[in-house]
Amino acid sequence: MSDKEIIPYRPGLEGVTAGVSAISDVIAAENRLIYRGYDIRDLAKHCSFEEVAYLVLYGQLPTRAQLEAFNAALIADRELPVEVYNVLHALPKESNLMAALQAGVATLGMMDPHADDHSHEANLRKAIRLTASMATLVANGYRILHGQDPIKPNPNLGHAANFLYMLTGHAPEPLRAEVMNLTFILYTEHGYNASTFTARVIASTLADIYSAVVGAIGALRGSLHGGANEAAMEAMLDIGTPERAEPWVMEKLAQKARIMGFGHREYKTGDIRAVILKDYVRRVAEHTGRTDLYQIQETMERVMQREKNLFPNVDFPAAAIYYMMDIPIPLYTPIFAAARIVGWSAHIIEQHDNNRLIRPRSDYNGPRDLPFTPIEQRG
Numbered sequence: 001m002s003d004k005e006i007i008p009y010r011p012g013l014e015g016v017t018a019g020v021s022a023i024s025d026v027i028a029a030e031n032r033l034i035y036r037g038y039d040i041r042d043l044a045k046h047c048s049f050e051e052v053a054y055l056v057l058y059g060q061l062p063t064r065a066q067l068e069a070f071n072a073a074l075i076a077d078r079e080l081p082v083e084v085y086n087v088l089h090a091l092p093k094e095s096n097l098m099a100a101l102q103a104g105v106a107t108l109g110m111m112d113p114h115a116d117d118h119s120h121e122a123n124l125r126k127a128i129r130l131t132a133s134m135a136t137l138v139a140n141g142y143r144i145l146h147g148q149d150p151i152k153p154n155p156n157l158g159h160a161a162n163f164l165y166m167l168t169g170h171a172p173e174p175l176r177a178e179v180m181n182l183t184f185i186l187y188t189e190h191g192y193n194a195s196t197f198t199a200r201v202i203a204s205t206l207a208d209i210y211s212a213v214v215g216a217i218g219a220l221r222g223s224l225h226g227g228a229n230e231a232a233m234e235a236m237l238d239i240g241t242p243e244r245a246e247p248w249v250m251e252k253l254a255q256k257a258r259i260m261g262f263g264h265r266e267y268k269t270g271d272i273r274a275v276i277l278k279d280y281v282r283r284v285a286e287h288t289g290r291t292d293l294y295q296i297q298e299t300m301e302r303v304m305q306r307e308k309n310l311f312p313n314v315d316f317p318a319a320a321i322y323y324m325m326d327i328p329i330p331l332y333t334p335i336f337a338a339a340r341i342v343g344w345s346a347h348i349i350e351q352h353d354n355n356r357l358i359r360p361r362s363d364y365n366g367p368r369d370l371p372f373t374p375i376e377q378r379g
């Protein structure tokens, strides 16, 4: 690009195209999301997380035989190396689980002799291992930080059900496994969001997939991105009862506070993932006897739409669902990471396959031409 081509600066890079990708598309005007050409509503209705992970990583839906081989590869990679457990045991008990995930992924990278092989095939193998490992890192990382023994993955369960098994030690009932599978699918991929963009920037320096994922986990942690599901749940707990939902939201809006779990940089008329999950919030609420939480959500949604024309994003229903499934709040954003590892990996592979260093420019708005004063004369 020549110096004369001035592309205007947009705060937050809003609306700026920063790359080309064949992995997913947010068609905000139609409130649609597609992964590799397939509508998320079809994938959510018909697929296992593993099937969607295959699609996102390989670019096409698997045949039955391909899916079986993929499942077997994931199951074989579920258990973590002892070195990773040693690191998890050595961490301070009060560590944030997202930071523990970063330590775990960095350790996996240090143990991989092929970490610096950026070929498509090597990256795919690493992506599968990372997808399998991340769920175990989240579940057993949480257990270890809370003084509990890790649980061995159960090879007879699917990815989402096994994740719940590792958290609790018993196989989940069907509705819980179904809902966890669904949230994993909905969290799998979402274009050039902050964490994925972070991963691509890191990968574009020809750093390895593990380094890029460690960076992505850091970006996901903040409350404007993945951290919103935990913050949304804290808000619902602060509200407490359905009657308090409307005055609580009104008070926060009067204070110009952000209500976590609402709004989206891309979707301005609703997040299709939240629409898909809403029905499950009701089902899980009825199943667990927590219809109060469903009512709190209904009221918050109504008031936010009325007052700000803002709609819930995926984190809002996901938070309530996890809470009703007795999943501790500090696990919500790590669960998001355990699903998004697939999207991150697909983007890192796409970046490495056709790389160009990502290096934008900034407009300098500091002083120029200051007279230099030697340190002896600066007082």
Ligand SMILES: CC(C)(COP(=O)(O)OP(=O)(O)OC[C@H]1O[C@@H](n2cnc3c(N)ncnc32)[C@H](O)[C@@H]1OP(=O)(O)O)[C@@H](O)C(=O)NCCC(=O)NCCS
Pocket (backbone or CB within 6 Å): 012, 223, 224, 225, 226, 228, 257, 258, 259, 260, 261, 262, 263, 264, 265, 266, 308, 310, 313, 314, 315
């Ligand atoms: C996601 C988010 C960062 C996108 O923000 P954005 O595209 O930069 O939108 P803006 O910050 O420009 O917001 C536009 C307007 O809506 C308001 N707004 C946006 N999200 C809001 C929210 N969650 N609560 C209250 N007001 C909100 C802004 O204050 C702003 O109002 P104003 O024009 O009166 O100042 C933003 O909606 C947000 O902070 N949401 C809460 C965090 C969250 O749930 N993140 C997960 C995203 S999947």
